[in-house]
Amino acid sequence: MGCAPSIHVSQSGVIYCRDSDESNSPHQTTTISQGAATLHGLFIKTDAADSIPSVLAYQSRQQPPPSAGPRRKERREPGASARGRAPRCCGVEAETQTSTASAKQASTTEVQIGPMRLTQDPIQVLLIFAKEDNQSDGFWWACDRAGYRCNIARTPESALECFLDKHQEIIVIDHRNSRYFDAEDICRSIRATKPSEHTIILAVVPRTSADQEETSVLPLLNAGFNRQFMENSSITACYNELVQIEHGEVRSQFKLRACNAVFAALDHCQEAVEITSEDHVIQYVNPAFERMMGYHKGELIGKELTELPKSDKNCVDILDTINTFIKKGKLYKSHRDEKYTGDNFQSESHSFKCKNRRKDSADVKSITSQSSDAPSLQARRYSSTARIHSMTIEAPITKVINIINAAQENSPITVAEALDRVLEILRTTELYSPQLGTKDEDPHTSDLVGGLMTGGLRRLSGNEYVFSKNMNLSHSHPSVPNTINDVPPCIAQLLDNEESWDFNIFELEAVTNKRPLVYLGLKVFARFGVSEFLNCSEATLRAWLQVIEANYHSSNSYHNSTHAADVLHATAFFLGKDRVKGSLDHLDEVAALIAATIHDVDHPGRTNSFLCNAGSELAVLYNDMAVLESHHAALAFQLTTKDSKCNIFKNIDRNHYRTLRQAVIDMVLATEMTKHFEHVNKFVNSINKPMASEETSSHSEGSDCECTANIKNFPDNQTLIKRMMIKCADVANPCRPLELCIEWAGRISEEYFAQTDEEKRQGLPVVMPVFDRNTCSIPKSQISFIDYFITDMFDAWDAFAHLPVLMQHLANNYKHWKTLDELKCKSLRLPSENNN
DSSP, X not given: OOSSEEEEEOTTSEEEEEEGGGTTOGGGOEXXXXXXXXXXXXXXXXXXXXXXXXXXXXXXXXXXOTTHHHHHHHOOOTTOOOOOOOXXXXXXXXXXXXXXXXXXXXXXXXXXXXXXXXXXXXXXXXXXXXXXXXXXXHHHHHHHHHTOEEEEEOSHHHHHHHHHHHOOSEEEEXXXXXXXXXXXXXXXXXXXXXXXXXXXXXXXXXXXXXXXXXXXXXXXXXXXXXXXXXXXXXXXXXXXXXXXXXXXXXXHHHHHHHHHHHHHHHHHOSSOOEEEOTTOBEEEEOHHHHHHHTOOHHHHTTSBGGGSOOOGGGTTTHHHHHHHHHHHTOXXXXXXXXXXXXXXXXXXXXXXXXXXXXXXXXXXXXXXXXXXXXXXXXXXXXXXXXXXXXXXXXXXXXXXXXXXXXXXXXXXXXXXXXXXXXXXXXXXXXSSSOOOXXXXXXXXXXXXXXXXXXXXXXXOSSOOOXXXXXXXXXXXXXXXXXXXXXXXXXXXXXXXXXXXXXXXXXXHHHHTTSOHHHHHHHHHHHHXXXXXXXXXXXXXXXXXXXXXXXXXXXXXXXXSHHHHHHHHHXXXXXXXXXXXXXXXXXXXXXXXXXXXXXXXXXXXXXXXXXXXXXXXXXXXXXXXXXXXXXXXXXXXXXXXXXOGGGOTTTTSOHHHHHHHHHHHHHHHHHTOGGGHHHHHHHHIIIIIHHHHHHHHHOOSTTHHHHHHHHHHTOHHHHHHHHHXXXXXXXXXXXXXXXXXXXXXXXXXXXXXXXXXXXXXXXXXXXXXXXXXXXXXXXXXXXXXXXXXXXHHHHHHHHHHHOOHHHHHHHHHHHHHHHHHHXXXXXXXXXXXXXXX
């Protein structure tokens, strides 16, 4: 620090601490907390000066008799030249004088108090003598020799005014004669002011003769004096007295002032602070600590924290609550935010840490300090740690971990242990994927996770699998398509109902000879003005739809163009919802429809895990990461741009194309299940929760418009909505009417059965063993899929888009599968339904 630290309050009410000699350096300012008190120069500013009776206020006086002037000019220290006078303190020559010689010699002093290094300004002394004599001269020259700044006051009024202006550390009052003023009254007047709290006041008393009994000092102490000085005009005697006061009481008071400033800051700090003795007895707690623990200061001081009685005030059940929610994989938020809020703990100080407060908890600094006996290694580690903590590119997760580490320092054992578990979870790589235990878990769920959410890589004992040649890509153009006006009546009649959620995609598949994508695509794209936005003709759009549909494998039981048409239909349905429509731009709508159309093009009917285990060309090309999703997006753009006849992007400008392309790719990649929980949780935290908060705080009719307008202002939020939309559209089968849901369940199961069969034939690891056509229970697999992937995601999407029809279908379908499971039926329908 520069000089003694000061704590200030800005206009906004933020307390900050800075060195007074560095007040012009913004980077030296450190925000501490919010508060309302004003602390400056280590003194609490008050209105005490204004409360002093007006009769004591400083007033101008007449000049002293002419004889006083020459006497002051002739005053000399033995062996010294004549001393000059500076302008007087408070501006009146007759009543105050200031030593300029002392000011020239004055120097600052460094004082160490704990970890604080303070710089003490030169000592200031105020001499209150009604007239000059040898005693006042002795103190004057003593101040000059010691390098103190000295002021002389002649009257009580000027003395008080000078003190309130200068805040001298030492005051010497002439108590030898009450003829001119009452020394004790002056002392009491000074003590009535707040700055005098840290001032040492010395009374100069007359020397007693040998036969006189020395008087008691109690009257002086009661009046506010700190000590007395027996009359002695020797400069050395006066010098010794002042130096002893400086190194004794003044320096102690200076340290005390610094401590008071620290405690004032701690009281206004929002971080919980506790100070204990070596025996762990609580000596101080700040208001934040009281709020955290639920106890008042009087109940804590003098007691050990571990011995405090358990009560509902200090959230003793917090560990059990946190553990319960962690086990469920839910996000825990205390219903008592005012008692315990993780954001309120950010202190990195170990000064007030109680020894062995927490068992089985590790601290980076303590581990570093104990891990090596080599000083040089320790120095290097300390330097590296310091650089890490000062990094300006610190990741958000690092900041979170640092906050939690700091919170542990002043937390009860139960909270600290719970935070240890939180840190263990945060340090894993999969923050959004629920962790399945190894025992008593549903094998259907485990297999679904293994097959859909991981790369499925397992060490192979044989040669790499070469993908069969029948998986080669089909790029040939089909025959010239019909126009939308040439659609047969039976198809046109079906498409009249395409805006309904209950639209039967399988009927369209049947009447179009397994080519529903072209017909549905033309209808949906026309409704959303895609051709107009892309500035392309209907013929180009028809050619593009035909090329895309031709590259879906009709031989796949599930991942074929019917599935693509179904996802396109769901996406269009979602885009028609008011809140979705209000949150997205026209470009977003066009990108979503294109992404839905191409999202599974050229799907081989096998999972990413299968391709990685087989060492397929695609897996090698995309480094085993999002293999199929990357292929779908890349191939779609290749097919589109390689032929002008089907290039729907050829007429839009470059900037629009880049933005559109990026949006399409992002949505297609979002269908990859590895990041399923990441997308869902980001949507909940960034969309659902803020929107729910806005709706709670605003009951006006325009609140919904304000919510969607706010979303439009943040492109990242629009991206989250588009990802969530296509994800829900991609796996919306359990939310379709029961007959459609059953058909889709049978189709996806058949595709998984075929994969298991091929894995066994090729000697590959079986990614989803439960999907064995001889033993699999489709109802169980559907229940697991809904429980693990569908319910939470559609709850979040429904909270945003308002989809009561879908949620009712989901509930009915889930009940259907549960009934089949209870009856131990492996079929898709109830026996009564099969008979019908």
